[in-house]
Amino acid sequence: MSAAGGEARPARGGLAGQTVVVVGGSAGIGLETARHVRAAGGEVVLTARDADRLRQAAEELDPVSTASFDALDTERLERFLHELPTRVDHVLVTAGSPSYTPLDELDLTDAGRDFGGRLAMVLATARASREKVRAGGTLLFIGGTGGRRPAPGMAVTGALTAALPALIANLALEVAPVRVNLIAAGFVDTPLSASLLGDRLEARREQLRQTLPIGRVVGPADIAALALHIMANDALTGATYDIDGGQQLVAR
Numbered sequence: 380m381s382a383a384g385g386e387a388r389p390a391r392g393g394l395a396g397q398t399v400v401v402v403g404g405s406a407g408i409g410l411e412t413a414r415h416v417r418a419a420g421g422e423v424v425l426t427a428r429d430a431d432r433l434r435q436a437a438e439e440l441d442p443v444s445t446a447s448f449d450a451l452d453t454e455r456l457e458r459f460l461h462e463l464p465t466r467v468d469h470v471l472v473t474a475g476s477p478s479y480t481p482l483d484e485l486d487l488t489d490a491g492r493d494f495g496g497r498l499a500m501v502l503a504t505a506r507a508s509r510e511k512v513r514a515g516g517t518l519l520f521i522g523g524t525g526g527r528r529p530a531p532g533m534a535v536t537g538a539l540t541a542a543l544p545a546l547i548a549n550l551a552l553e554v555a556p557v558r559v560n561l562i563a564a565g566f567v568d569t570p571l572s573a574s575l576l577g578d579r580l581e582a583r584r585e586q587l588r589q590t591l592p593i594g595r596v597v598g599p600a601d602i603a604a605l606a607l608h609i610m611a612n613d614a615l616t617g618a619t620y621d622i623d624g625g626q627q628l629v630a631r
Contacts, residue, residue: 393420393611395420397421398443399423399467399470400424401416401471404425404426406429406569406571407567407571408567408606409425410436411598411599411600411602412599412606414440415606422443423440423442424444425442425444425445425446426448426459427447451496453500453503460507463511467511469517469518471520472504472521475497475500477536478535479536482532490535494535498539502546504518505518505554505559518554518558519559519562520547521561522543522563522619523536523565524540524623524626543563547560551616560615560618560619562609562619563619563620564597564623565624566583566626568584568597569598587626592625592629597624601622
């Protein structure tokens with residue numbers, strides 16, 4: 380069946396025959412989402428900053444292609460997207476990490492780079508994707524929910540958490556009919572979380588098991604399942620989708 384205007388829409392519920400670019404696809408949420416895409420019959424293009432991890436991911440997933448670069452290098456990111464040989468169906472961007480620095484220890488240059496760099500990465504992706512993502516496909520970004528609750532050390536992350544939904548909503552109008560959405564995750568049990576928490580990781584996991592309404596820790600597979608739903612459902616755009624196991628409902 381054809382959509383209004385005669386353009387065929389992919390069937391909802393699956394990604395067979397579709398191609399997903401995963402920026403930050405060598406570990407954590409990106410890698411798990413790439414696995415889900417492949418299991419759903421889709422193809423993947425993988426990028427990551429760490430070339431060794433990217434090679435390992437490629438051995439597992441047999442991607443269409445790979446590229447190693449830092450997604451915060453917006454010139455390189457835009458060039459990569461412009462040079463894609465054909466249109467793709469979806470772009471998922473997972474790159475970036477939160478900043479937890481108290482004001483007295485904050486380097487203003489670093490703070491500006493952390494905040495501005497993340498916003499510039501989203502803008503660059505949107506600008507370069509207009510001619511590379513098919514109508515009805517989606518640009519999907521990963522943000523967070525933790526910065527919604529003020530606390531010492533959360534100034535930069537809190538500001539970014541507040542800014543991203545507004546940016547996503549505006550971009551959904553500017554790049555339509557390409558869709559733009561944001562996944563706002565709470566704590567996710569990934570290698571990045573492990574590196575940030577160090578020897579406090581297991582204590583944090585146990586705290587979440589005891590306090591979250593779902594009674595377990597959110598993992599990369601939970602985020603990947605939501606990402607595929609957003610990709611497959613072409614009625615979704617301009618929105619932020621929380622997935623934190625109820626973390627916002629309970630005390631830290």
